[in-house]
Amino acid sequence: MLDKRFSQAIEEKWQDEWEKRGTYTFHGLDDRKVYSIDTPPPFTSGELHMGHALSYAYFDFVARYKRMQGFNVYYPQGWDTQGFPTETKVEKKYGRLPREEFKQKCVDWTNQMIAKMKDSMIRMGFSPDWEHQYRTLDEDYHRKVQLSLHIMYDKNMIYRDEHPVFWCYKCHSALAKTDTEDLERDALLNHVIFKGPNDGDLIIATTRPELMYACVAVMYHPDDKRYKNLEGKEVTTALGKKVPVFPDKDVDKEYGTGLLMVCTFGDKQDIVWAYRHKLPVISILDRHGKLTGTGEFDGLKPAVAKEKIIEKFKAEGKIVKQETLPQVVKVHDRCKTPVEYAMSKQWFADITKHRDEIKAMAREVQWVPDFGINYLDDWADSVEWDWVISRQRHFGTPIPFYYCEKCGETAKADSLPFYPDKAPEKECKCGGKMKPEESVLDCWVDSSITPLIAAGWPDREGWERLYPSALRPQGVEIIRTWAFYTIYRSGIGITGKKPWDVILLNGNVLAPDGRKMSKSLGNVISPMDLLNEYTADAIRQWAAMSGAMAKDRPFSYEDIKFSKSFLNKVWNASKFVNQNLEGYDSTKPELKLVDKWMMEKLNKTIEECTDGMETYEFHRCIRKLQDFFWHDFCDDYLEYVKYRTYGEDDESKKAAQYVLHEVLYSFIKMLAPISPHISEEIYHEMFGGKEGDTINFTPWPKVGNRFPQEYEKVEPMRELVSQIRQAKAAAKISQGAEIDLYSPKIELDPEMIEEVKKISRIREIKEGEFKVEKIEEEKEA
């Protein structure tokens, strides 16, 4: 018996049952075709947010659908564990600790977060294989990341070099761009006099005059007539140094005077120019972020030096104009200190050499939706320099190399996994000491081999059958990182083969008001808060209804309320069908026209729904199911056959029961990938688990006998039934009451006319203007 209501309690019952039985465990390769999913390892923040709920629901639909299609689905669960946010949290809680102790606290904290997130994922009904998990902090994961780097190092794809990086002088670390945020402020633009080749005045505009000691060039736009005569010449800075002049397309003619100085390094554009024009590098900031090599301003911080040098130029009459302009500077998100660019020895991966290969390999992958590949192309085309893979942090995968302090020579670590504090020093060919590298890797280095990790590379027997993955689901916003780096490393660097067959892109979930969800706006909705009121099956249905892929969508209470109502409908209709199935036997009876109409409707639904799942258009699938079940099955067919299931005619009753049984069974199967809990419960309570102990592995419904002609015959009847309903309502006659119908000649199949009489409780049909007339009870008596 089904409970009175479908509820979260029923969901939890099945979640526990699935976990206990290991329902979704991968049991190794067999004869079946494998379908492997390169699932996104969430960063272990502890919180499962709406974005997770949406995108994880998408590939959970796929996994469940493919299982029912007979695939051997491999759906491991990973965790992205290392990185600055964890260090920040741990540091906040425990303060500064010795390196080893600190790392251990990071691990402990991460494990707590994993436990919390795993529980949330189970409550959402996600079906990853909990026997096959990976964590990026595991020694085994480290070993594989390090091995992958050794392979790439042997192919000359990894190197150590001096290069400008984002640097926080307060925290003494290189930063990833993602560790920075924008700060708007006013800047003073100074117009300073330089001397041209013929000693004429040239005015350049700068907000950072204190960097002039590191000035290495002056630039203008190639179309700028004012400065064309300077090409190939040298000019003299306000400090008396001669520097070359270059035309460059990135100069804005309208900004300032259209003439600018390039320093090492005022901003990112300076770095681009330094590389493009092969300019010399002058490091003007020391390791503490103070000026050096200037003489009079050494030891000052840039902000102080700026004021002093402006005073100096003013005194010398070299500043002709000053204006205040709004400016955006990058600051370290943690300490809000403006970020500088500093030269430093870092490890690099040679992405710029491979951009065309990466783009080519991306074309071997099917992008869903197809325009997603544009994001990758744009990024590949705009990458200015190689990927800085080293970070001066603690909680990360160690870089498995040595470098020579004397000559700069590098060498691979001898054994993996490699941890620098346990590694011996080596001797270099040059006689110098080789030191184990102490920096750690950018987290994207870890996550850019997830399809290999998932496959069990390089140790698991038959890992090649699990690589490429069948599916990579991920957010659009990390195409330039996760997708790009995965193709570069797993694809180009390691295997030479594309990492996945299909990449499925999802957008973000916005707040109901269409703005980004954020703590500061106070508009964050957590899936965990919705569970009790709406159930996981309803949240999952909301996800399915959330429209096109790769598109941001506001969260919709309307949709989730509708989902909940729909589940309620499914529940109650199932109870009702169950009541009417008394005496059901599975022998196939002679079907009436309406029965064939219903079976044909089911066929059409199976086609549409299957197609929707195959093309990842989950909204098409769920909308079709909702429309079909609610309106065609409940509102129409159930009403059409009530008189038969209540009645005495055995043949007719059996046919109706057969169809009720078939349709409901096929329906809950098709609903199972999206809303697995309610389907599982009905499967067991009503169908006795007849095809195995879980609906999740029953075969996906197939289109049965077609009845196109019968279908067409029944369609007009539905219109007539509806008209009679309306007429009854208008005449305030109860729908259950018996009537006489007056009507002009009815153009219907005779069997249909009989059907209508039964369905609409008509005693007699009489010629006349269309109307219904209630049969008075006293007349009958």
Add this chain to the structure above:
RNA sequence: GAGCCCGUGGUCUAGCGGUCAAGACGCCAGCCUUACACGCUGGAUAUCCCCGGUUCGAUCCCGGGCGGGCUCACCA
């Protein structure tokens, strides 16, 4: 500024070379018709952003504009 996506009843979406342009939520009216009031039966509400073009015919295709979103670059 560059690239991409989008612009459909009050709201959120679906759809498509010819349909009375579909659904949900909301709104209105009437119904407790032996599963469901988280329900049932009806109803109102759309210049399908604007201007051109292609076409026998465009909401759908093409060009331009306006508006919104995302990613990137944001400026010496």
